[in-house]
Amino acid sequence: MKTMTPADRPFTLLDVLAAPEGATVSFHGMAHAVRDLGDVCFVLLRTAQGALQCVVCPPLTPPRPGDALRVQGTVCRDARAPGGVELRLSALQVLTSPEAPMPAPIDKFRMRLSQDTDLALRPVTLRNLQKRAVFKVQEGVVRGFRECLQDEGFTEIHTPKLGANTAEGGANVFRLDYFGRRAALAQSPQFYKQTMVGVFERVFEVGPVFRAEKHNTARHLNEYTSLDLEMGFIDSFEDVMRMEVKVLARIMEVLRRDYAPQLQALDVRLPACDAIPAVRFDEAKRMAAERYGRPIRDPFDLEPEEEQLISRLFEEEYGSQFVFVTHYPSKKRPFYAKDDPADPRYTLSFDLLLRGMEITTGGERISGYSEQVEKMRRKGLDPADFGSYLMIHRHGMPPHGGLGIGLERLTARLVGAQNVREACLFPRDTLRLDP
Amino acid sequence: MKTMTPADRPFTLLDVLAAPEGATVSFHGMAHAVRDLGDVCFVLLRTAQGALQCVVCPPLTPPRPGDALRVQGTVCRDARAPGGVELRLSALQVLTSPEAPMPAPIDKFRMRLSQDTDLALRPVTLRNLQKRAVFKVQEGVVRGFRECLQDEGFTEIHTPKLGANTAEGGANVFRLDYFGRRAALAQSPQFYKQTMVGVFERVFEVGPVFRAEKHNTARHLNEYTSLDLEMGFIDSFEDVMRMEVKVLARIMEVLRRDYAPQLQALDVRLPACDAIPAVRFDEAKRMAAERYGRPIRDPFDLEPEEEQLISRLFEEEYGSQFVFVTHYPSKKRPFYAKDDPADPRYTLSFDLLLRGMEITTGGERISGYSEQVEKMRRKGLDPADFGSYLMIHRHGMPPHGGLGIGLERLTARLVGAQNVREACLFPRDTLRLDP
Numbered sequence: 001m002k003t004m005t006p007a008d009r010p011f012t013l014l015d016v017l018a019a020p021e022g023a024t025v026s027f028h029g030m031a032h033a034v035r036d037l038g039d040v041c042f043v044l045l046r047t048a049q050g051a052l053q054c055v056v057c058p059p060l061t062p063p064r065p066g067d068a069l070r071v072q073g074t075v076c077r078d079a080r081a082p083g084g085v086e087l088r089l090s091a092l093q094v095l096t097s098p099e100a101p102m103p104a105p106i107d108k109f110r111m112r113l114s115q116d117t118d119l120a121l122r123p124v125t126l127r128n129l130q131k132r133a134v135f136k137v138q139e140g141v142v143r144g145f146r147e148c149l150q151d152e153g154f155t156e157i158h159t160p161k162l163g164a165n166t167a168e169g170g171a172n173v174f175r176l177d178y179f180g181r182r183a184a185l186a187q188s189p190q191f192y193k194q195t196m197v198g199v200f201e202r203v204f205e206v207g208p209v210f211r212a213e214k215h216n217t218a219r220h221l222n223e224y225t226s227l228d229l230e231m232g233f234i235d236s237f238e239d240v241m242r243m244e245v246k247v248l249a250r251i252m253e254v255l256r257r258d259y260a261p262q263l264q265a266l267d268v269r270l271p272a273c274d275a276i277p278a279v280r281f282d283e284a285k286r287m288a289a290e291r292y293g294r295p296i297r298d299p300f301d302l303e304p305e306e307e308q309l310i311s312r313l314f315e316e317e318y319g320s321q322f323v324f325v326t327h328y329p330s331k332k333r334p335f336y337a338k339d340d341p342a343d344p345r346y347t348l349s350f351d352l353l354l355r356g357m358e359i360t361t362g363g364e365r366i367s368g369y370s371e372q373v374e375k376m377r378r379k380g381l382d383p384a385d386f387g388s389y390l391m392i393h394r395h396g397m398p399p400h401g402g403l404g405i406g407l408e409r410l411t412a413r414l415v416g417a418q419n420v421r422e423a424c425l426f427p428r429d430t431l432r433l434d435p
Numbered sequence: 436m437k438t439m440t441p442a443d444r445p446f447t448l449l450d451v452l453a454a455p456e457g458a459t460v461s462f463h464g465m466a467h468a469v470r471d472l473g474d475v476c477f478v479l480l481r482t483a484q485g486a487l488q489c490v491v492c493p494p495l496t497p498p499r500p501g502d503a504l505r506v507q508g509t510v511c512r513d514a515r516a517p518g519g520v521e522l523r524l525s526a527l528q529v530l531t532s533p534e535a536p537m538p539a540p541i542d543k544f545r546m547r548l549s550q551d552t553d554l555a556l557r558p559v560t561l562r563n564l565q566k567r568a569v570f571k572v573q574e575g576v577v578r579g580f581r582e583c584l585q586d587e588g589f590t591e592i593h594t595p596k597l598g599a600n601t602a603e604g605g606a607n608v609f610r611l612d613y614f615g616r617r618a619a620l621a622q623s624p625q626f627y628k629q630t631m632v633g634v635f636e637r638v639f640e641v642g643p644v645f646r647a648e649k650h651n652t653a654r655h656l657n658e659y660t661s662l663d664l665e666m667g668f669i670d671s672f673e674d675v676m677r678m679e680v681k682v683l684a685r686i687m688e689v690l691r692r693d694y695a696p697q698l699q700a701l702d703v704r705l706p707a708c709d710a711i712p713a714v715r716f717d718e719a720k721r722m723a724a725e726r727y728g729r730p731i732r733d734p735f736d737l738e739p740e741e742e743q744l745i746s747r748l749f750e751e752e753y754g755s756q757f758v759f760v761t762h763y764p765s766k767k768r769p770f771y772a773k774d775d776p777a778d779p780r781y782t783l784s785f786d787l788l789l790r791g792m793e794i795t796t797g798g799e800r801i802s803g804y805s806e807q808v809e810k811m812r813r814k815g816l817d818p819a820d821f822g823s824y825l826m827i828h829r830h831g832m833p834p835h836g837g838l839g840i841g842l843e844r845l846t847a848r849l850v851g852a853q854n855v856r857e858a859c860l861f862p863r864d865t866l867r868l869d870p
Contacts, residue, residue: 002713004759006684007677012588028668030633030833048588048636048667066831068668068802095668098831099804123826126634135635139591153447153483156574158660158842160861161596161643162609162620164869174597176611176620179649179865185597185611192861195870199561200570201464201483207642208596214614222613225593232483233463233503233530242442249441278437324439367503369534388870391558396501396533398465407593426595426627430614434599435630435823 013049017083019075025087027052028095031067032129033107044082044107045069050261051129053081055088065107066098104128115419122426123435133262134423138411140259142206144251145227145405152243154229155200159192161208165385167191168334172212185210188404190336191389193230194365197400198392204229206407216429218419219304219357221408223428230402237338237348237364240401241278241324244352244360248273248322255414266415271321271354277314278324278350284310300329308356326350328363335379336372338364338401348401354413362403369393448484452518454510460522462487463530466502467564468542479517479542480504485696486564488516490523500542501533539563550854557861558870568697569858573846575694577641579686580662580840587678589664590635594627596643600820602626603769607647620645623839625771626824628665629800632835633827639664641842651864653854654739654792656843658863665837672773672783672799675836676713676759679787679795683708683757690849701850706756706789712749713759713785719745735764743791761785763798770814771807773799773836783836789848797838804828 011027019025029045029052041062043054054071056062063069073087104121105111106128111118118125126132146156162183166173167190174185189205196203209226229247234240252270255263263270279287281302288309289296297303302310302325314323327346330339337347349363366372372393373383383390411423421427426435446462454460464480464487476497478489489506491497498504508522539556540546541563546553553560561567581591597618601608602625609620624640631638644661664682669675687705690698698705714722716737723744724731732738737745737760749758762781765774772782784798801807807828808818818825846858856862861870 001753002673004673004676004680004711004713005709006681007587007674010588028833029636030831048590068831068833070668095834096802096832099829102830103826121826123630123633123823124830126631132634135592136590138593142591143585150578152442153445155483155571156577157570157860158573158643160658160863162645162658162863162868174611174613176609178609178868179647181868183868191870195558196561196860198465198558199567208593210597212614223595223597233505238437238439239442241439245439246441275438275440278439318436367531388558391538391556391870394534395537395559396465396503397531398463398503399530425592425631428595428597433597433613433616433618435826 013047013052013083016052016075016087017085021075021077023075024072024090025075026070026072027087028068028070030127031063031065031069032127034062034065036062043069045071046127046129051082053078053086055086056092057088060089060092063092063094064097065102068095069093070095115421119421119427119432120435126425130265133265134411134415134417135425136262137255137259137266137268137415138407138423140255141251141407141411141414142227143258144254145247146204146206147254148247148250149202149204149229152202152246154202154204154231155196157193157196157200157203157205158207159186159189159196159205161186161210165191165389167336169381174210174212187211188226189228190334193228193402194336194397194400195389195392197230197232197402198395198397201232201398202230214430216431218421219409221420221424221427221429224424225407227405227407228402230400232398232400234364234399234401237326237350237362237401238278240362240364240403241276241350244362244403244405245273245276268415270414272319273322275320276322276324276352277318277320278326279310279314280327281325281329281346282327284323284325288313300332302351302358304357307353307358311353311356321355323353324350325353333363335376335381336365338366339375354410357409357413359410359413360403360405362401364399364401367393367397367399448482448487448518451487451510451522452520456510456512458510459507459525460510461505461507462522463503463505465562466498466500466504467562469497469500471497478504480506481562481564486517488513488521490521491527492523495524495527498527498529499532500537503530504528505530550856554856554862554867555870561860565700568700569846569850569852570860571697572690572694572701572703572850573842573858575690576686576842576846576849577662578693579689580682581639581641582689583682583685584637584639584664587637587681589637589639589666590631592628592631592635592638592640593642594621594624594631594640596621596645600626600824602771604816609645609647622646623661624663625769628663628837629771629832629835630824630827632665632667632837633830633832636667636833637665649865651866653856654844656855656859656862656864659844659859660842662840662842663837665835667833667835669799669834669836672761672785672797672836673713675797675799675838676711676785679797679838679840680708680711703850705849707754708757710755711757711759711787712753712755713761714745714749715762716760716764716781717762719758719760723748735767737786737793739792742788742793746788746791756790758788759785760788768798770811770816771800773801774810789845792844792848794845794848795838795840797836799834799836802828802832802834
């Protein structure tokens, strides 16, 4: 019988970079780029944290791109190497070798592939250092979201993605057979996060949501990661907006602190978010129409071009790349949105736009039972279909509200990607289920 | 136009408990239990962090159970109150009131409901303080998992749950129509986490997985949360086991540090995990058969009763509630499991048992292309069905391995729940899709 004890801390790239000049270190990584000049060969090692330049001289044999390597070498400071350090190898062991050469130039700064080619080859193209940097930034976004909410007394929850009913309903639901019954994939954790406000007062969830939208655009995915929060005992839906401002500030702080190399590699300038302007839906529409001479066609919703114009206006006028748009028409918001008592044609709700695109939808929810049942009926829904959900209203809920942030959209906006697919590891759209 | 600035830090239960004797504080929460003695009424306030005893005297009117309350009162130390503090109220405002009385005695220590009743009423029964404590412990488990792996240089990923193919295959796959094509819900993030080892070397994911198992047992769910990790450049599958020991140690540390009230409320004794015994599958089977006189019926897998007996034996003999069982037969492990070069009838794999139940499956994976293609063929699979997955083997992978932990099973084992449903907010089994 053996006994298993905790793993040792791994020796990382940071240890190599911090080692004194002339130190001998052992390390490992993938041969990312190989530049063989005959008498000397430069090998860029792709490691868990970043890239490390290795110098290979005879009698050592240069590796091939894609080899998994264990190396030993001497630490030499060299300003031209990434991280300012290169490793002059004294030993090199090839652990595995690829069967075939790379199908794309992953060692280039830009690969210049068509989107179709890139997505078909994603298992390999993600090895490109620029591409993978996007997903480190994404990791930082999620960390900032979670760390902030944990400090604010929110409880993390995990709610089911398979259910009998969905929050938004409509045509955009994926349906499936569940042991002979009809099930739906969750379009959002809406019902469950509200339910959990009744339990923990403040909750959040990071998880997948599914939307069977039939249009392929640069801003839609059929499966995406939603950052959801929901909070009780709010005085106003503006409390939810203020919480989002705090969350965003923490995200930027985490990115600046722990993801500086990736921000630099991607040439990212983070948006300021210490004070975000908020404007009513009607007013925002009118302002954009007047300023840019664009007629209002749909009085009940914002068209993508209007989101761009409103963002542009608030950046030009107030220097803010974020803008809250509030008081969306009741007609276009879901049945759980609380109407404004001052004018029930509008809801106590908001979207947050960043650099021309909606990245968040939120608002106050209805907490009273009869108010909720009445609004369901007005929307043509049968309260009997929502028995489990209405249980929370029937047995008491505090005033509450919340929001959902699309992780891929936020990441794409931050890194300046034009297409949301660039901020999703393996995007699902109407044409893509694989890889 | 308004401007939104970050939310203030909320005033929490911890602030109330830390306030000096005689201080006046304002707070909020749900009227959890109301005990009206006529001249004085004790109200237990359910707050985000715990419960707070409030004393209501005339002329204030006592609230009803389920009311959402804002209260103001004087802090009084009283050893009989939860947390040693009670609040003598000077003001009480009812924000919302329930439509109907609670359908279950959520204010009791134990509700004594049948499982069917409890699960049907979950949106409300989770408000019971004992029940919700289980999900705080669960939160701590996830935090420990993530914090440890982050420190170990792992990158967090989010991979799709909708796909064309699945890792385990077989009958346990939920299928659905995806824009006219056949899609499957992920049984695990196996293919994607291996793929991402080629990108980031070390990755982890916390997310839902779906298993269309047709049997209802105390240990199965049709949807559960999987804690997955995968790591490159391993010397042996034992490196993965050592990483799990480290992860478990961190989980216990986080629970002890930040979840002591919940552990106490649930009377949890955390298992030791600084050194976990490991025993080969064949040997474990033989030992349990000999010691407890139970004949071996299935030589290729462990029956649930055998898992219990092996656990019992290692607790009795070595004082460990955890035990690794290694070298499972190739016949019963998936096609990506690496066979033991010393005896290819067995795989370089393991399960981890805790208190009689498997909570983890892991092992080394095949990293070579021809080795993987060959094993697929031996298992009767067509490599052409796995084109995107095999791309990673074709273009170079380091030696790697990983594991998956069932979050609900681990939580249930830790808190001593007999049924895994008790550690899942809204369980999905063959009969339940709602709530």
